[in-house]
Amino acid sequence: xxxxxxxxKEISRYITACFVAFTKSxxxxxxxxxxxxxxxxxxLAILIREHLDDxxxxxxxxxxxxxxxxxxxxxxxLEGTRKKTKKE
Numbered sequence: 001x002x003x004x005x006x007x008x009k010e011i012s013r014y015i016t017a018c019f020v021a022f023t024k025s026x027x028x029x030x031x032x033x034x035x036x037x038x039x040x041x042x043x044l045a046i047l048i049r050e051h052l053d054d055x056x057x058x059x060x061x062x063x064x065x066x067x068x069x070x071x072x073x074x075x076x077x078l079e080g081t082r083k084k085t086k087k088e
Contacts (some may be wrong), residue, residue: 002024002029003021004017005031005032006039006040006043010056011043011046014040014043015047019051019082027077028071028077031076032070032073033066033072033073033074040076044057044078051082051083052080053083055078055080056080057078059075060074074076
């Protein structure tokens with residue numbers, strides 16, 4: 001299983017990173033925490049809506065201690081096949 005960590009870059013970069021991860025494995029794990037959780041959910045929604053067929057996912061929510069404070073974490077395990085484009 002390949003991991004894709006979500007941070008503060010543009011969403012398109014994470015979509016591309018997910019495609020690269022899918023070439024290596026049939027399952028990927030999208031990981032984020034704190035303020036980047038919304039971006040991870042946006043990446044998941046775009047992948048499912050526009051790029052994947054038969055998508056299955058599992059969401060795990062937790063918390064980590066970072067600098068003496070609790071931070072929410074999100075882990076999404078995603079499995080699916082890429083949609084065929086008109087060119088293929």
